[in-house]
Amino acid sequence: MSTVTTDTHRNRRPGRIHVTTVRSLRRITPRMMRLTLGGDDLSDFDSNGGDQHVALYFYEPGVELPRPFTSDAARALLPTAKPRLRRYTIRDHRPELREVDMDFVLHGADQLASGWALTVRPGDEVIWFGPSPAYPVAPATDWTLLLGDETALPAIGAILAELPRGHRVLAAVEVADPAEEQPLPTRADATVTWLHRHDRAPGEPLREHAAALRLPGGTGRVWGGAERAVMRDLRHHFVHVRGLDRADTHLTAYWTKGETQDSEV
Numbered sequence: 001m002s003t004v005t006t007d008t009h010r011n012r013r014p015g016r017i018h019v020t021t022v023r024s025l026r027r028i029t030p031r032m033m034r035l036t037l038g039g040d041d042l043s044d045f046d047s048n049g050g051d052q053h054v055a056l057y058f059y060e061p062g063v064e065l066p067r068p069f070t071s072d073a074a075r076a077l078l079p080t081a082k083p084r085l086r087r088y089t090i091r092d093h094r095p096e097l098r099e100v101d102m103d104f105v106l107h108g109a110d111q112l113a114s115g116w117a118l119t120v121r122p123g124d125e126v127i128w129f130g131p132s133p134a135y136p137v138a139p140a141t142d143w144t145l146l147l148g149d150e151t152a153l154p155a156i157g158a159i160l161a162e163l164p165r166g167h168r169v170l171a172a173v174e175v176a177d178p179a180e181e182q183p184l185p186t187r188a189d190a191t192v193t194w195l196h197r198h199d200r201a202p203g204e205p206l207r208e209h210a211a212a213l214r215l216p217g218g219t220g221r222v223w224g225g226a227e228r229a230v231m232r233d234l235r236h237h238f239v240h241v242r243g244l245d246r247a248d249t250h251l252t253a254y255w256t257k258g259e260t261q262d263s264e265v
Contacts, residue, residue, distance in 0.1 A: 015054070015130040017071045018042065022124045023099060025117075029180045031150065033104045033117045034091065037126050042098040050137045050162060051155035051223070051252075052090055054102075054130025057083040058112060069127065086113040089154040090131060092161070103154040135159075135223060135250050142218030143168040144188075147206060147234065150175050151254040152225030153182070159223065160186035168216055174205045174226070202257075203230035210234050221248035228253035 020039035063081045066073045092101040104117040146156050169190035181194050195205035231251040238244045
Protein backbone atom coordinates (compact mmCIF):
# COMPACT_ATOMS: atom_id res chain seq x y z
CA MET A 1 0.00 0.00 0.00
CA SER A 2 1.02 3.60 -0.42
CA THR A 3 3.25 5.01 2.26
CA VAL A 4 2.97 8.63 1.14
CA THR A 5 1.41 10.85 3.79
CA THR A 6 -2.14 12.06 3.33
CA ASP A 7 -1.11 15.74 3.18
CA THR A 8 0.94 15.17 0.05
CA HIS A 9 -2.12 13.59 -1.53
CA ARG A 10 -4.50 16.47 -0.88
CA ASN A 11 -5.60 18.82 -3.65
CA ARG A 12 -4.72 22.40 -2.77
CA ARG A 13 -5.96 25.56 -4.45
CA PRO A 14 -6.22 28.78 -2.46
CA GLY A 15 -9.62 29.74 -1.09
CA ARG A 16 -11.20 33.18 -1.07
CA ILE A 17 -14.38 35.00 -0.14
CA HIS A 18 -17.43 34.38 -2.32
CA VAL A 19 -20.55 36.56 -2.15
CA THR A 20 -23.44 34.53 -3.54
CA THR A 21 -27.22 34.46 -3.49
CA VAL A 22 -29.66 31.61 -2.97
CA ARG A 23 -31.08 30.57 -6.33
CA SER A 24 -33.19 27.65 -5.17
CA LEU A 25 -33.72 25.24 -2.30
CA ARG A 26 -35.36 21.86 -1.95
CA ARG A 27 -35.69 19.03 0.52
CA ILE A 28 -33.62 16.05 -0.56
CA THR A 29 -34.95 14.01 2.37
CA PRO A 30 -37.02 14.98 5.44
CA ARG A 31 -33.80 15.96 7.26
CA MET A 32 -31.63 17.22 4.38
CA MET A 33 -31.99 20.55 2.55
CA ARG A 34 -30.11 21.36 -0.65
CA LEU A 35 -29.35 25.01 -1.41
CA THR A 36 -28.21 26.12 -4.84
CA LEU A 37 -26.05 29.25 -4.59
CA GLY A 38 -25.15 31.45 -7.54
CA GLY A 39 -22.70 34.24 -8.23
CA ASP A 40 -20.77 35.73 -11.13
CA ASP A 41 -17.40 34.69 -9.69
CA LEU A 42 -18.41 31.01 -9.55
CA SER A 43 -17.66 30.59 -13.23
CA ASP A 44 -13.98 30.35 -12.24
CA PHE A 45 -14.46 28.81 -8.80
CA ASP A 46 -11.35 26.72 -8.15
CA SER A 47 -12.88 23.41 -7.13
CA ASN A 48 -10.54 21.12 -5.20
CA GLY A 49 -12.93 18.19 -5.68
CA GLY A 50 -13.90 15.37 -3.35
CA ASP A 51 -14.46 16.30 0.28
CA GLN A 52 -13.64 20.01 -0.04
CA HIS A 53 -15.53 22.27 2.34
CA VAL A 54 -16.17 25.98 2.70
CA ALA A 55 -16.84 28.18 5.72
CA LEU A 56 -20.15 30.05 5.77
CA TYR A 57 -20.04 33.46 7.45
CA PHE A 58 -22.85 34.42 9.81
CA TYR A 59 -22.72 38.06 10.94
CA GLU A 60 -24.99 39.54 13.59
CA PRO A 61 -28.05 41.37 12.24
CA GLY A 62 -27.37 45.01 11.50
CA VAL A 63 -23.69 44.62 10.63
CA GLU A 64 -22.95 46.76 7.58
CA LEU A 65 -20.51 45.02 5.27
CA PRO A 66 -18.19 46.99 2.98
CA ARG A 67 -18.54 46.51 -0.76
CA PRO A 68 -16.94 44.82 -2.51
CA PHE A 69 -16.67 42.30 0.31
CA THR A 70 -13.29 40.59 0.00
CA SER A 71 -11.05 38.52 2.24
CA ASP A 72 -9.11 41.69 3.15
CA ALA A 73 -12.38 43.46 4.00
CA ALA A 74 -13.43 40.56 6.23
CA ARG A 75 -10.11 40.66 8.12
CA ALA A 76 -10.34 44.43 8.57
CA LEU A 77 -13.81 44.00 10.06
CA LEU A 78 -12.77 41.45 12.71
CA PRO A 79 -12.11 43.94 15.55
CA THR A 80 -15.71 45.19 15.38
CA ALA A 81 -17.68 42.40 13.69
CA LYS A 82 -16.60 38.79 14.08
CA PRO A 83 -18.70 36.22 12.18
CA ARG A 84 -19.54 32.77 13.38
CA LEU A 85 -18.42 30.08 10.94
CA ARG A 86 -20.11 26.88 9.88
CA ARG A 87 -18.36 24.47 7.55
CA TYR A 88 -20.14 22.71 4.71
CA THR A 89 -19.17 20.53 1.77
CA ILE A 90 -19.58 21.62 -1.84
CA ARG A 91 -21.96 18.90 -3.05
CA ASP A 92 -21.84 19.92 -6.72
CA HIS A 93 -20.35 22.68 -8.90
CA ARG A 94 -21.70 23.84 -12.26
CA PRO A 95 -19.30 26.51 -13.55
CA GLU A 96 -21.27 26.97 -16.77
CA LEU A 97 -24.25 28.10 -14.66
CA ARG A 98 -22.13 29.86 -11.99
CA GLU A 99 -23.66 27.64 -9.30
CA VAL A 100 -22.72 25.40 -6.41
CA ASP A 101 -24.91 23.13 -4.28
CA MET A 102 -24.60 22.72 -0.51
CA ASP A 103 -26.56 20.21 1.58
CA PHE A 104 -27.66 21.02 5.13
CA VAL A 105 -28.61 18.41 7.72
CA LEU A 106 -31.60 19.89 9.56
CA HIS A 107 -30.62 19.45 13.20
CA GLY A 108 -33.28 21.87 14.45
CA ALA A 109 -34.53 25.44 14.24
CA ASP A 110 -32.44 26.38 17.31
CA GLN A 111 -29.16 25.53 15.53
CA LEU A 112 -27.37 28.35 13.74
CA ALA A 113 -26.89 26.94 10.25
CA SER A 114 -29.72 24.43 10.09
CA GLY A 115 -32.11 26.98 11.57
CA TRP A 116 -31.00 29.44 8.92
CA ALA A 117 -31.47 26.82 6.19
CA LEU A 118 -35.09 26.41 7.28
CA THR A 119 -35.84 30.12 6.85
CA VAL A 120 -33.60 31.22 3.97
CA ARG A 121 -35.31 32.20 0.72
CA PRO A 122 -34.25 32.65 -2.93
CA GLY A 123 -32.43 35.95 -3.34
CA ASP A 124 -30.91 35.93 0.16
CA GLU A 125 -27.19 36.63 0.31
CA VAL A 126 -24.73 33.94 1.43
CA ILE A 127 -21.07 34.73 2.12
CA TRP A 128 -18.50 31.97 2.38
CA PHE A 129 -14.76 31.32 2.20
CA GLY A 130 -13.13 28.40 0.43
CA PRO A 131 -12.53 25.84 -0.71
CA SER A 132 -10.40 23.82 1.66
CA PRO A 133 -7.88 21.27 0.42
CA ALA A 134 -9.66 18.06 -0.56
CA TYR A 135 -8.84 14.38 -0.58
CA PRO A 136 -8.20 13.47 -4.23
CA VAL A 137 -10.47 10.89 -5.76
CA ALA A 138 -8.11 9.62 -8.48
CA PRO A 139 -7.44 6.19 -7.00
CA ALA A 140 -3.94 4.76 -6.84
CA THR A 141 -5.40 1.63 -5.25
CA ASP A 142 -7.68 -1.25 -6.23
CA TRP A 143 -10.63 -0.19 -4.10
CA THR A 144 -12.03 2.58 -1.89
CA LEU A 145 -14.12 2.28 1.27
CA LEU A 146 -16.36 5.24 2.20
CA LEU A 147 -17.91 5.45 5.68
CA GLY A 148 -19.96 8.18 7.32
CA ASP A 149 -23.13 9.45 8.91
CA GLU A 150 -25.50 12.04 7.45
CA THR A 151 -23.08 14.89 8.14
CA ALA A 152 -20.57 13.27 5.77
CA LEU A 153 -23.17 12.26 3.19
CA PRO A 154 -22.58 15.33 0.95
CA ALA A 155 -18.86 14.54 0.82
CA ILE A 156 -19.52 10.86 0.15
CA GLY A 157 -21.86 11.85 -2.68
CA ALA A 158 -19.28 14.23 -4.16
CA ILE A 159 -16.52 11.62 -3.98
CA LEU A 160 -18.71 8.96 -5.59
CA ALA A 161 -19.62 11.35 -8.39
CA GLU A 162 -15.93 11.90 -9.22
CA LEU A 163 -14.55 8.37 -8.96
CA PRO A 164 -13.70 6.84 -12.34
CA ARG A 165 -15.72 4.23 -14.15
CA GLY A 166 -15.18 0.72 -12.89
CA HIS A 167 -13.29 1.59 -9.70
CA ARG A 168 -14.40 -0.74 -6.89
CA VAL A 169 -16.14 1.13 -4.06
CA LEU A 170 -17.82 0.01 -0.85
CA ALA A 171 -19.83 2.75 0.85
CA ALA A 172 -21.73 2.56 4.14
CA VAL A 173 -23.82 5.52 5.28
CA GLU A 174 -25.50 5.73 8.68
CA VAL A 175 -28.77 7.71 8.67
CA ALA A 176 -31.75 8.04 10.97
CA ASP A 177 -34.16 5.82 9.02
CA PRO A 178 -35.01 4.67 5.47
CA ALA A 179 -36.57 8.05 4.59
CA GLU A 180 -33.07 9.59 4.74
CA GLU A 181 -31.68 7.50 1.89
CA GLN A 182 -30.94 9.47 -1.28
CA PRO A 183 -29.61 8.75 -4.79
CA LEU A 184 -25.81 8.72 -5.07
CA PRO A 185 -24.96 8.71 -8.80
CA THR A 186 -21.55 7.35 -9.74
CA ARG A 187 -19.66 5.80 -12.65
CA ALA A 188 -17.71 3.64 -10.22
CA ASP A 189 -18.47 0.01 -9.46
CA ALA A 190 -20.08 0.95 -6.15
CA THR A 191 -22.03 -0.95 -3.53
CA VAL A 192 -23.83 1.41 -1.14
CA THR A 193 -25.13 0.06 2.18
CA TRP A 194 -27.56 2.20 4.18
CA LEU A 195 -27.35 1.75 7.96
CA HIS A 196 -30.56 2.83 9.73
CA ARG A 197 -29.91 4.12 13.23
CA HIS A 198 -33.52 4.38 14.48
CA ASP A 199 -33.24 4.71 18.30
CA ARG A 200 -29.63 3.57 18.59
CA ALA A 201 -26.78 5.86 19.60
CA PRO A 202 -25.04 7.67 16.73
CA GLY A 203 -22.10 5.66 15.44
CA GLU A 204 -23.16 2.23 16.72
CA PRO A 205 -24.29 0.98 13.29
CA LEU A 206 -21.06 2.26 11.69
CA ARG A 207 -18.88 0.55 14.28
CA GLU A 208 -20.72 -2.76 13.88
CA HIS A 209 -20.62 -2.58 10.10
CA ALA A 210 -16.88 -1.88 10.04
CA ALA A 211 -16.15 -4.76 12.42
CA ALA A 212 -18.05 -7.25 10.25
CA LEU A 213 -16.96 -5.91 6.87
CA ARG A 214 -15.02 -8.13 4.47
CA LEU A 215 -12.59 -5.98 2.54
CA PRO A 216 -11.83 -6.69 -1.14
CA GLY A 217 -8.49 -8.15 -2.15
CA GLY A 218 -5.62 -6.00 -3.33
CA THR A 219 -4.69 -2.59 -2.00
CA GLY A 220 -7.26 -0.08 -0.81
CA ARG A 221 -7.90 3.10 1.10
CA VAL A 222 -10.56 4.27 3.53
CA TRP A 223 -12.29 7.64 3.77
CA GLY A 224 -14.76 8.46 6.52
CA GLY A 225 -16.52 11.23 8.40
CA ALA A 226 -18.70 11.09 11.53
CA GLU A 227 -18.56 11.82 15.27
CA ARG A 228 -15.05 12.22 16.72
CA ALA A 229 -15.04 9.16 19.00
CA VAL A 230 -16.48 7.01 16.22
CA MET A 231 -13.73 8.08 13.83
CA ARG A 232 -11.10 7.41 16.48
CA ASP A 233 -12.44 3.87 16.96
CA LEU A 234 -12.58 3.21 13.22
CA ARG A 235 -9.04 4.52 12.72
CA HIS A 236 -7.80 2.11 15.39
CA HIS A 237 -9.76 -0.73 13.80
CA PHE A 238 -8.49 -0.26 10.26
CA VAL A 239 -4.87 0.56 11.16
CA HIS A 240 -4.22 -1.70 14.15
CA VAL A 241 -6.70 -4.53 13.60
CA ARG A 242 -6.99 -4.69 9.79
CA GLY A 243 -3.40 -3.59 9.14
CA LEU A 244 -4.01 -0.76 6.66
CA ASP A 245 -1.33 1.89 6.35
CA ARG A 246 -2.30 5.02 8.30
CA ALA A 247 -1.66 7.07 5.14
CA ASP A 248 -4.47 5.16 3.43
CA THR A 249 -7.03 5.81 6.20
CA HIS A 250 -8.45 9.32 6.04
CA LEU A 251 -11.02 9.43 8.86
CA THR A 252 -12.21 12.88 9.91
CA ALA A 253 -14.26 14.10 12.88
CA TYR A 254 -17.24 15.97 11.42
CA TRP A 255 -18.73 16.69 14.84
CA THR A 256 -18.11 16.03 18.53
CA LYS A 257 -20.72 14.75 20.96
CA GLY A 258 -21.65 17.41 23.51
CA GLU A 259 -20.13 20.29 21.55
CA THR A 260 -21.42 22.70 18.91
CA GLN A 261 -20.83 21.34 15.45
CA ASP A 262 -18.48 24.08 14.25
CA SER A 263 -16.15 26.64 15.73
CA GLU A 264 -16.19 30.40 15.82
CA VAL A 265 -13.48 32.56 14.28
